[in-house]
Amino acid sequence: MILIRSILRFANNLYPFSARLSFSVLLSALLFISSPAFCFSEKQPQPKLKVYQAPQGAILNNTFSVKVRSAGGEWQRIPTYLVKVDHVVDGMHREEQASMSNFDFAGEVEVAVTLAKGDAKAARIRPLSYNMVQDLRGSTVFFKLVKPSNISIEFNGDIFHNLHLFANPIESFVPDRKNKNLIYFGPGIHEIDGGKFKIPSNKTVYVHGEAVLKGQLLVENARNVRILGRGMVDQAVKMGIKIANSRNVFVSGLFSTQCLTGGSDSVTIRNVKTISYFGWGDGMNIMASNNVLIDSVFNRNSDDCSTVYGTRHGFKGGSRNIVFQNSVLWADVAHPILIGTHGSTPSPEILENITYNNLDILDHKEAQLDYQGCFAINAGDSNLIRKVRFENIRVEDFRQGQLLNLRVFYNKKYCTSPGRGIENVLFKNITYSGSNSVTSIICGYDKDRTIRDIVFENLTINGLLISDDMKKPAWYKTSDIAGFYVGDHVEGITFIRTK
Known part of the structure; x- marks a missing residue:
């Protein structure tokens, strides 16, 4: 009954007007959640901070050095990936090289972001509505996070060579490698044959936080599919995640184009x-x-x-x-x-x-x-x-x-x-x-x-x-x-x- 009430509450939140989920959709959701594709292993103690290393061969950017720690703990360095962004100048498009880092945490963490070259005259953390308290010391800005946040750190007003920092919640899903309905992409760079990985119905795909996929994740004419993890689809892959003519699909935690x-x-x-x-x-x-x-x-x-x-x-x-x-x-x-x-x-x-x-x-x-x-x-x-x-x-x-x-x-x-x-x-x-x-x-x-x-x-x-x-x-x-x-x-x- 708790599960049913949770789904009904989700339905009421999702549809603020007169529309509501039909009984068939609720039944499908119940069947999905009880299916092997959605099974979790036994609850395990969760760390308060989890960092990921970059797989060998990943394209990194040395514009920033990024460290994170639980309040009062030991600093841990996290990799900064190179991500391209679009800069339009006089109607012409120009690729710029920005940075991206991520980690998982619960509670409170301290973050230190250092500009590797040049003088850091000013630092800004956005969205501005978060009202982040920051301390700029030399070329390093220090700040704290108390809840998961997706933010931009910008030195000297530079929005094209900034750091995109994705501070995720700790994952609750623990992949069971023995589950035949689990498709697991572990640490490393994965070349996808044909450039597309088509996911069948009733499957859970898990992409480890130290995994990079060189190919599209495609959910097509499928039902009851989950795509989870902290990994990424390589930025060279256009339309990195595509959901087509499918039903009951859940995607969480990934990076894509x-x-x-x-x-x-x-x-x-x-x-x-x-x-x-x-x-x-x-x-x-x-x-x-x-x-x-x-x-x-x-x-x-x-x-x-x-x-x-x-x-x-x-x-x-x-x-x-x-x-x-x-x-x-x-x-x-x-x-x-x-x-x-x-x-x-x-x-x-x-x-x-x-x-x-x-x-x-x-x-x-x-x-x-x-x-x-x-x-x-x-x-x-x-x-x-x-x-x-x-x-x-x-x-x-x-x-x-x-x-x-x-x-x-x-x-x-x-x-x-x-x-x-x-x-x-x-x-x-x-x-x-x-x-x-x-x-x-x-x-x-x-x-x-x-x-x-x-x-x-x-x-x-x-x-x-x-x-x-x-x-x-x-x-x-x-x-x-x-x-x-x-x-x-x-x-x-x-x-x-x-x-």
């Missing part, structure tokens, strides 16, 4: 990190899928960090019941969040019950006006987008773009028709601090393809709480104060304060 969910149902992606540097390097796409939870992830990408679409790339249907929460988004190009561009003009679809909660947006950089917006809902391909909720989201001073872009549009480059509309969208407790945001846009298409019922609750821009009852010239629209252009075929825009 991208993680796509298409044509699937009942998918959870937790504590996965994606960093891409190549063209079309979207982080986490959701296409024609339902009942998807993305939790505690870090996406730094060379295209959209997160998307929700309908029909796309052979996956068919709308998308419903999507939750994206407790995560960090960093768009070196395009959008941190994009909903709605792709669908099916011949068979119009609905994208609905979509929630983004407790996010930090670290950057947005896009010169093309058609593709701006930290929050972008762009209804094309006859899509109707409704019941969308953005809540408790903090936006830092991104480099170039708009805070939001809500449009029913016909983008002939990517769409075959305009969308049908956008309705019932809530922006609650959104804060933006910065000076680089240009005018945001809210605009419908025609009298039959409108935007309606958009609520901004406790929208705060540079410390100013914006509401319809605020003090302003009577002839100003509240949207003018927010820096939003509200165009034609838009109705029901309200700004309220509840704090």
Whole structure:
């Protein structure tokens, strides 16, 4: 009964609107959890700090030296991998070499990050909302962590040669090598035959924290699959994790370039990190899928960090019941969040019950006006987008773009028709601090393809709480104060304060 109550509680948290998991989905989840693929060994004492060594042949970066210890314990050095990121200069893309390290811990740890070359005049730890207390001594910054965090450490304002530090929770899963339903990738570099490792149904894949896979992890036409561990898919592998036309899939703890969910149902992606540097390097796409939870992830990408679409790339249907929460988004190009561009003009679809909660947006950089917006809902391909909720989201001073872009549009480059509309969208407790945001846009298409019922609750821009009852010239629209252009075929825009 405890297990059943836990699943019901998960369902209620996952679907904040009227939709709930069906009995068949609950039954499938129960069968999955009781299956051999999900079996854990007997509970064992867990260490408070676990570090991993890099496998021989892994590509490392010596920009930083990173050490970690349990409070008052012995320092342990952890490797720093080389990860590429995308730097756009005058419209041209340039690969930069940044760093990545990871470890697991519980309780409290102390971290020391040393800049190997040059003077460390300043250090910054992001997201800024974490309010990390730091101590910069010479070329080393010291700080403490009391909970799992995915953070960026930047010296002298350099965001392209920074350290991405992924401090994970201690793993609760202990792989049983004797379990015939376990596929185990141990320490070392693994060359995947054909570049793709297809995972059968009812299997658990475990990737050790000292393992690097040179090939894609593919879940296709499968059910009841788990992908766990602290290892990584090599950055040379595009679309490192792909979930296609599958059901009951759980992915946790890995590093990859991208993680796509298409044509699937009942998918959870937790504590996965994606960093891409190549063209079309979207982080986490959701296409024609339902009942998807993305939790505690870090996406730094060379295209959209997160998307929700309908029909796309052979996956068919709308998308419903999507939750994206407790995560960090960093768009070196395009959008941190994009909903709605792709669908099916011949068979119009609905994208609905979509929630983004407790996010930090670290950057947005896009010169093309058609593709701006930290929050972008762009209804094309006859899509109707409704019941969308953005809540408790903090936006830092991104480099170039708009805070939001809500449009029913016909983008002939990517769409075959305009969308049908956008309705019932809530922006609650959104804060933006910065000076680089240009005018945001809210605009419908025609009298039959409108935007309606958009609520901004406790929208705060540079410390100013914006509401319809605020003090302003009577002839100003509240949207003018927010820096939003509200165009034609838009109705029901309200700004309220509840704090």
